[in-house]
Amino acid sequence: MSDIFPRWTNKIPLMVGVAAAVVLPTVIAGITYYFTPKYTRVGYQPKQPVAFSHAIHSDQLGIDCRYCHSDVDKSWFSNIPSSETCMRCHSIVAKDSPKLSLVRESYSSGKPIPWVQIHKTPDYVYFNHSVHVNRGISCVKCHGEIQKMDEVHHAKPLSMGFCLECHREPEKHIRPNDLVTKLDWNGEFDGKKAVHDWKVQPGQSCSTCHR
Amino acid sequence: MASPGKSAAVKAPEPPAELVREPLVLNNRPLGWITDAIAGVCEKPMPVWWWPAFIISVGGMITMFSLIAYLVSTGVGVWGLNQPADWAWDITNFVFWIGIGHAGTLISAVLFLLRQKWRTSVNRAAEAMTIFAVACAGIFPVFHTGRVWFALLPGYLFPAPNANEIWPQFRSPLLWDVFAVSTYGTVSLLFWYVGLIPDLATLRDRAKGWLRRFFYGLFSLGWTGSNRHWSNYEKAYLLLAGLSTPLVLSVHSIVSFDFAVSVVPGWHTTIFPPYFVAGAIFSGFGMVLTLLIPLRSLFKLEDVITLRHVELMCKVLLATGSIVGYAYGMEFFIAWYGGSPYELYAFKNRAFGPYWWSYWAMISCNVISPHFFWFKKLRTSVVFVWIVSIFVNIGMWFERFVIIVTSLHRDYLPSSWGYFTPSWVDVMTFVGSFGLFMTLFLLFIRFLPVIAISEVKGVTPQADPHHPLGGAKGHH
Numbered sequence: 116m117s118d119i120f121p122r123w124t125n126k127i128p129l130m131v132g133v134a135a136a137v138v139l140p141t142v143i144a145g146i147t148y149y150f151t152p153k154y155t156r157v158g159y160q161p162k163q164p165v166a167f168s169h170a171i172h173s174d175q176l177g178i179d180c181r182y183c184h185s186d187v188d189k190s191w192f193s194n195i196p197s198s199e200t201c202m203r204c205h206s207i208v209a210k211d212s213p214k215l216s217l218v219r220e221s222y223s224s225g226k227p228i229p230w231v232q233i234h235k236t237p238d239y240v241y242f243n244h245s246v247h248v249n250r251g252i253s254c255v256k257c258h259g260e261i262q263k264m265d266e267v268h269h270a271k272p273l274s275m276g277f278c279l280e281c282h283r284e285p286e287k288h289i290r291p292n293d294l295v296t297k298l299d300w301n302g303e304f305d306g307k308k309a310v311h312d313w314k315v316q317p318g319q320s321c322s323t324c325h326r
Numbered sequence: 327m328a329s330p331g332k333s334a335a336v337k338a339p340e341p342p343a344e345l346v347r348e349p350l351v352l353n354n355r356p357l358g359w360i361t362d363a364i365a366g367v368c369e370k371p372m373p374v375w376w377w378p379a380f381i382i383s384v385g386g387m388i389t390m391f392s393l394i395a396y397l398v399s400t401g402v403g404v405w406g407l408n409q410p411a412d413w414a415w416d417i418t419n420f421v422f423w424i425g426i427g428h429a430g431t432l433i434s435a436v437l438f439l440l441r442q443k444w445r446t447s448v449n450r451a452a453e454a455m456t457i458f459a460v461a462c463a464g465i466f467p468v469f470h471t472g473r474v475w476f477a478l479l480p481g482y483l484f485p486a487p488n489a490n491e492i493w494p495q496f497r498s499p500l501l502w503d504v505f506a507v508s509t510y511g512t513v514s515l516l517f518w519y520v521g522l523i524p525d526l527a528t529l530r531d532r533a534k535g536w537l538r539r540f541f542y543g544l545f546s547l548g549w550t551g552s553n554r555h556w557s558n559y560e561k562a563y564l565l566l567a568g569l570s571t572p573l574v575l576s577v578h579s580i581v582s583f584d585f586a587v588s589v590v591p592g593w594h595t596t597i598f599p600p601y602f603v604a605g606a607i608f609s610g611f612g613m614v615l616t617l618l619i620p621l622r623s624l625f626k627l628e629d630v631i632t633l634r635h636v637e638l639m640c641k642v643l644l645a646t647g648s649i650v651g652y653a654y655g656m657e658f659f660i661a662w663y664g665g666s667p668y669e670l671y672a673f674k675n676r677a678f679g680p681y682w683w684s685y686w687a688m689i690s691c692n693v694i695s696p697h698f699f700w701f702k703k704l705r706t707s708v709v710f711v712w713i714v715s716i717f718v719n720i721g722m723w724f725e726r727f728v729i730i731v732t733s734l735h736r737d738y739l740p741s742s743w744g745y746f747t748p749s750w751v752d753v754m755t756f757v758g759s760f761g762l763f764m765t766l767f768l769l770f771i772r773f774l775p776v777i778a779i780s781e782v783k784g785v786t787p788q789a790d791p792h793h794p795l796g797g798a799k800g801h802h
Contacts, residue, residue, distance in 0.1 A: 119530075119543040151489040276491030 152272035160268035161231040173262040180296040191243040198222040241326045251289040255298045262298045282317035286310045351786045352629040364777045380768045386761015393755045402472040404751045411734040411746035416470040418726040423463035429610025430456025435570035446781040447631045453518040458766040460511045462759045499583035506580040517566045524780040578606040592672035592733030601653035608646035612718030619712040640705040647696025676732045691721025
């Protein structure tokens with residue numbers, strides 16, 4: 116049928132095949148890399164109104180996470196400390212530092228410091244801090260090595276896959292309850308036994324988190 | 327083929343009179359007439375009735391797509407379904423359309439393997455109908471998911487690695503259904519297309535304008551009719567027939583699992599797979615007759631789609647309709663014999679509960695109407711057959727409605743009983759799906775040969791070189 120189609124058109128199926136073999140994996144790889152929380156969320160580091168350093172407070176001074184985030188083991192919500200909490204020390208330590216002017220202002224006016232929230236669970240996800248913290252899941256598991264950060268950034272993807280990884284194998288992530296806030300702890304622990312003894316039953320059905 | 331001179335000299339022995347089969351193409355039509363008659367349908371301008379029919383169908387199709395846009399932008403609440411009947415017209419329409427598709431596969435694959443030569447006159451249109459019906463069927467389960475964009479993401483409907491690290495529930499027949507229906511759609515489309523290639527080449531060779539030549543040439547894939555082409559073609563056709571044959575049984579079996587695997591009284595029965603398959607073939611042949619009876623007279627194809635074809639399809643309706651009737655009876659018997667009060671209640675409620683009208687509509691259309699076809703006189707009256715075929719379509723829609731809605735609206739807990747009423751969006755979406763179906767079918771008539779030209783030629787008497795007419799009148 117050379118009078119309808121020139122000879123080179125015989126190669127079209129091959130060309131389409133080759134193009135598809137190149138384009139399709141590229142598109143899939145691109146979406147997998149650029150469109151997932153590992154890329155879109157990890158590394159988020161907004162500028163905070165006060166240059167508070169977790170590295171100094173937690174790592175150098177060894178203040179327990181729960182000194183400031185005092186409700187994390189009692190509530191679904193891990194509270195951001197009020198400026199009163201800051202002033203417990205800073206009315207004595209570095210009390211005239213210009214870096215702390217906003218804290219002092221907030222303390223006297225009662226208007227909260229406008230911290231920028233970094234870790235956000237979507238509104239269709241139910242997440243409870245206390246149930247995790249009281250069953251040997253350390254802060255570091257979801258927030259990364261906060262104690263080494265001068266300025267906090269989003270360290271873990273916090274994707275659904277990230278949650279499920281731990282819900283499927285909690286024994287790999289669990290640690291002794293009293294070491295939950297020891298962020299740099301790296302000891303041996305019988306996770307299987309703890310999961311059994313503490314009756315840890317992380318749900319995997321949709322309604323565990325999507326209530 | 328024998329030379330014309332030889333046929334006069336050698337006479338084939340005449341078979342005994344009572345064994346003579348009615349020919350599949352009447353009036354000793356020569357091969358050239360067959361090509362002209364069938365290719366002519368899509369070469370000449372469409373008759374006057376085609377345009378109003380097409381405009382009405384497109385109107386229906388646009389209505390359906392607009393209402394789907396309304397559904398997606400607003401939510402599934404625009405349909406009337408709600409607790410306790412979470413499935414209603416959506417799944418009814420899905421099963422209705424997917425069932426209609428079954429005649430195409432049965433005719434094209436099973437009858438091909440069983441060497442039923444009469445299939446050649448009806449298989450092309452039946453396969454086209456199958457594909458269009460599957461397209462209509464697919465719309466309903468996809469859009470009843472509500473946030474339909476999730477259906478496209480990996481991990482929800484189709485298993486693929488994804489950032490959520492979830493997989494669909496492999497133990498759910500709803501997932502098997504995704505595979506069953508998409509496999510069915512793909513294989514049907516391939517089968518239809520492979521069968522079309524020789525005819526597309528015929529149309530290409532007859533084409534006048536460059537546009538037709540280009541498109542028919544493109545899709546006929548350089549077919550020249552050489553021996554090698556035919557040999558490859560027939561092997562491919564046989565393989566596809568072999569692949570499609572299990573699908574005739576599997577697709578509707580799996581559709582029935584959507585219900586039978588659950589524990590809802592009225593759904594949880596082992597008879598469902600064969601009962602659904604029989605019902606699907608029943609409804610499919612009903613739709614084939616509804617479409618082909620007008621088609622053969624409007625395009626003067628009575629010599630190719632003969633009364634014998636109509637009669638044979640009526641016999642299929644009779645057989646499958648009887649199976650369906652038996653299944654209705656057996657369901658009631660088992661509901662009583664099984665001794666489960668819930669099951670028994672579900673069936674009593676079907677026949678005498680608030681949806682009694684749908685049950686008796688189903689019984690009168692599906693159980694009574696096919697039994698007219700015990701009589702040859704009625705089987706060969708095309709007007710009568712056409713009317714009955716419409717009743718079969720109506721009855722089979724009601725069957726799915728009865729199964730789905732009457733089982734759901736009253737289950738174990740009387741405090742949560744309810745009554746489903748469709749919303750206007752339900753009704754118009756379903757009506758619109760006929761618009762989509764008919765739009766596609768009218769375009770098929772407009773652009774493609776409605777009967778498999780090359781296959782019909784193969785079953786004419788003159789195609790047989792040993793036949794007295796072989797090669798003589800048939801040569802063109």
